Amino acid sequence: MPPEDATAPPRTLFEKVWERHVVARDAAGNELLFIDRHLAHEGSFHAFAKLAERDLPVARPDLTLLIADHYAPTRGRGAPIADPEVARVIDQLGENAARFGLSLIGLSDPRQGIVHVVGPELGFTLPGLTVVCGDSHTSTHGAFGAVAFGIGASEVAHVLATQTLWQRRPLAKRVRFSGRPDAGVGAKDLVLAMIAQIGADGGTGAALEYAGPTVEALSMAGRMTLCNLAIECGARFGLIAPDRTTFDWVAGRPLAPEGAMLERALADWRALASDPGAAFAEEIAVSVEGLAPMVTWGTSPEQAAPVTGRVPDPAELPTAAKRDAAAQALAYMDLAPGQPLEGLAMDRVFIGSCTNARLEDLREAAEVFRGRTAQVPTLISPGSSAVKRAAEAEGLDRVFRTAGVEWAESGCSMCVGMNGDLVPPGARCASTANRNFPGRQGPGSRTHLMSPRMAALAAVTGALGRPEESAR
Amino acid sequence: MTVGPQPFAALEAPACVLDRANLDTDQIVPARFLRKPRSAPDGYAPFLFRDLEGLPPGARPAEGAPAARILLTGPNFGCGSSREGAVYALVDAGVRAVVAESFGDIFRANAARNGLLCVRLSAAQVAALMRSVTASPQARLRIDLPEQTVAAPGVAPMRFEIESFSKQLLVAGQDEIGFTLARAAEIAAFAAQAEAERPWLVPPPERLRTAP
Ligand code: SF4
Numbered sequence: 001m002p003p004e005d006a007t008a009p010p011r012t013l014f015e016k017v018w019e020r021h022v023v024a025r026d027a028a029g030n031e032l033l034f035i036d037r038h039l040a041h042e043g044s045f046h047a048f049a050k051l052a053e054r055d056l057p058v059a060r061p062d063l064t065l066l067i068a069d070h071y072a073p074t075r076g077r078g079a080p081i082a083d084p085e086v087a088r089v090i091d092q093l094g095e096n097a098a099r100f101g102l103s104l105i106g107l108s109d110p111r112q113g114i115v116h117v118v119g120p121e122l123g124f125t126l127p128g129l130t131v132v133c134g135d136s137h138t139s140t141h142g143a144f145g146a147v148a149f150g151i152g153a154s155e156v157a158h159v160l161a162t163q164t165l166w167q168r169r170p171l172a173k174r175v176r177f178s179g180r181p182d183a184g185v186g187a188k189d190l191v192l193a194m195i196a197q198i199g200a201d202g203g204t205g206a207a208l209e210y211a212g213p214t215v216e217a218l219s220m221a222g223r224m225t226l227c228n229l230a231i232e233c234g235a236r237f238g239l240i241a242p243d244r245t246t247f248d249w250v251a252g253r254p255l256a257p258e259g260a261m262l263e264r265a266l267a268d269w270r271a272l273a274s275d276p277g278a279a280f281a282e283e284i285a286v287s288v289e290g291l292a293p294m295v296t297w298g299t300s301p302e303q304a305a306p307v308t309g310r311v312p313d314p315a316e317l318p319t320a321a322k323r324d325a326a327a328q329a330l331a332y333m334d335l336a337p338g339q340p341l342e343g344l345a346m347d348r349v350f351i352g353s354c355t356n357a358r359l360e361d362l363r364e365a366a367e368v369f370r371g372r373t374a375q376v377p378t379l380i381s382p383g384s385s386a387v388k389r390a391a392e393a394e395g396l397d398r399v400f401r402t403a404g405v406e407w408a409e410s411g412c413s414m415c416v417g418m419n420g421d422l423v424p425p426g427a428r429c430a431s432t433a434n435r436n437f438p439g440r441q442g443p444g445s446r447t448h449l450m451s452p453r454m455a456a457l458a459a460v461t462g463a464l465g466r467p468e469e470s471a472r
Numbered sequence: 473m474t475v476g477p478q479p480f481a482a483l484e485a486p487a488c489v490l491d492r493a494n495l496d497t498d499q500i501v502p503a504r505f506l507r508k509p510r511s512a513p514d515g516y517a518p519f520l521f522r523d524l525e526g527l528p529p530g531a532r533p534a535e536g537a538p539a540a541r542i543l544l545t546g547p548n549f550g551c552g553s554s555r556e557g558a559v560y561a562l563v564d565a566g567v568r569a570v571v572a573e574s575f576g577d578i579f580r581a582n583a584a585r586n587g588l589l590c591v592r593l594s595a596a597q598v599a600a601l602m603r604s605v606t607a608s609p610q611a612r613l614r615i616d617l618p619e620q621t622v623a624a625p626g627v628a629p630m631r632f633e634i635e636s637f638s639k640q641l642l643v644a645g646q647d648e649i650g651f652t653l654a655r656a657a658e659i660a661a662f663a664a665q666a667e668a669e670r671p672w673l674v675p676p677p678e679r680l681r682t683a684p
Pocket of ligand 1: 069114115116135137353354355412413415416433434
């Protein structure tokens with residue numbers, strides 16, 4: 001399809017969405033960007049305090065949605081929260097909603113869940129929008145062809161006060177995935193392989209557009225997993241051109257346009273894909289042909305390897321920085337150079353987070369759990385309360401419970417441990433989340449990131465499993 | 473401790489070397505402290521690097537000893553979570569500048585809005601500064617933000633690059649809310665036009681408020 005204006009230079013998806021949101025530009029090239037959607041969680045209290053200090057109202061209360069997730073209790077929902085500080089931050093979210101006239105999805109709301117799962121689920125997230133949240137995994141929403149990025153508390157306050165942000169436009173880079181993944185290899189494996197290839201700072205300062213037939217073949221759940229992890233290579237933005245898969249997924253969501261307005265929207269969204277010949281600052285190729293399921297062995301998401309591989313010998317790594325980082329990681333993780341990954345014993349399993357706790361992820365895990373028993377304490381926290389209900393309607397909860405797995409309420413849970421769901425010091429946890437940083441799941445915790453399928457396999461065998469088994 | 477950012481001009485201060493790569497914001501401030509209000513007298517200072525072991529002297533504010541005001545550290549500092557608490561902890565502990573080869577993008581944006589300068593230099597330049605400080609720990613580094621230079625004993629002054637916007641915020645010791653609010657009418661007009669062209673830009677208010 002030729003571009004609308006035949007004389008206009010071809011543009012990338014990122015440029016198209018970005019440019020239509022530029023309100024103003026200063027002499028130094030900084031751009032004032034209009035923000036279409038703002039999601040906020042309990043951590044927003046710092047930003048609301050800044051607003052209150054200056055006695056400022058919220059400029060556009062109709063474009064912000066508050067959701068309780070980071071501190072949400074996953075057990076005993078409805079009972080008073082034992083930790084007074086946790087109870088306080090959750091109460092504060094409600095108080096700020098009331099004070100500033102904002103929509104709130106609190107703990108008892110049937111729509112409650114993790115911001116990055118709920119936003120898309122409700123159709124709050126749509127193609128072509130700018131979406132921000134005080135959470136670095138806001139890149140998730142880029143799966144819909146949105147310019148979505150995480151911001152800090154000062155920027156949250158700025159959005160609340162003005163519905164805009166001053167930004168410098170990042171460079172758009174394209175990551176082309178090629179190859180058909182083997183059975184049992186999914187979006188999580190693809191993106192861990194990419195991060196291992198380009199490094200934890202390989203995307204810093206850039207917006208990554210994921211493209212290629214491998215990406216086009218992914219479901220929305222898989223695409224969200226891919227975009228979710230963009231920040232783990234330093235990219236504040238990850239995005240994918242909206243297509244049939246996107247449109248079919250979006251249509252019918254409670255906040256999505258309907259009828260004639262949907263038709264108009266679809267026509268607009270179809271034109272968002274990068275034009276042929278659009279220039280990217282860099283083209284990165286990632287081949288996933290023959291890729292085995294990936295697991296992390298270290299304390300940075302770039303420290304990942306196929307489960308069929310071994311823990312590397314730091315001495316063999318290319319740079320001094322990587323050698324030092326690997327040596328520190330091995331000490332923290334209590335691993336030896338050259339140790340095989342397969343068979344590494346796990347003490348805990350966590351299936352949850354905005355990365356991998358959508359219905360599809362739970363189905364994948366249930367396939368492994370069916371007829372088997374978890375050998376180590378395993379916690380599943382669905383990505384949203386809606387995902388939880390859908391899983392229960394399919395009987396997945398019975399599969400999990402029969403396997404001895406704890407089936408909990410939705411929230412960030414053991415991804416970050418703010419609600420008290422922690423991994424004990426020294427314990428090794430197979431996790432479907434997105435960060436394996438030291439102490440992320442609690443002081444001294446040791447996190448291995450992997451797909452829901454591999455995490456379920458770790459649960460039923462008590463160790464990192466064989467890829468053949470994961471493909472079962 | 474809810475003071476606004478201090479304007480940044482020239483800084484002459486001792487430095488601390490924390491030579492580790494990928495110090496993410498979870499390590500700068502563990503998540504369990506983020507529920508704390510910043511209003512305590514020492515703010516977020518007590519949470520800085522709380523779970524890190526084997527820290528060099530001066531990295532964490534010890535009782536009695538003033539914290540180093542400049543931190544020299546490894547690449548990709550402040551990667552990970554967007555928590556501004558990481559910046560609060562550094563600032564509240566008296567750190568005014570961090571020097572590294574690279575930074576997490578969100579961390580850097582947060583820092584500029586809170587009076588914390590992120591100085592990006594090449595790996596070789598950071599290493600030279602680290603050597604200088606290790607050789608004479610009492611020596612003071614000099615960072616001149618208007619001139620964009622860093623100088624240390626025995627090291628030729630180095631120039632660093634910084635986005636004009638961050639520099640402006642740091643020099644003024646302000647965030648940009650007041651400045652942007654002056655454009656409120658322009659923003660409203662922009663939004664009205666976009667929403668007329670693409671009415672789905674505003675979610676249906678009644679459906680947003682309550683569960684179906
Ligand atoms: S699940 Fe984890 S990564 Fe996702 S929003 Fe919650 S804390 Fe952040």
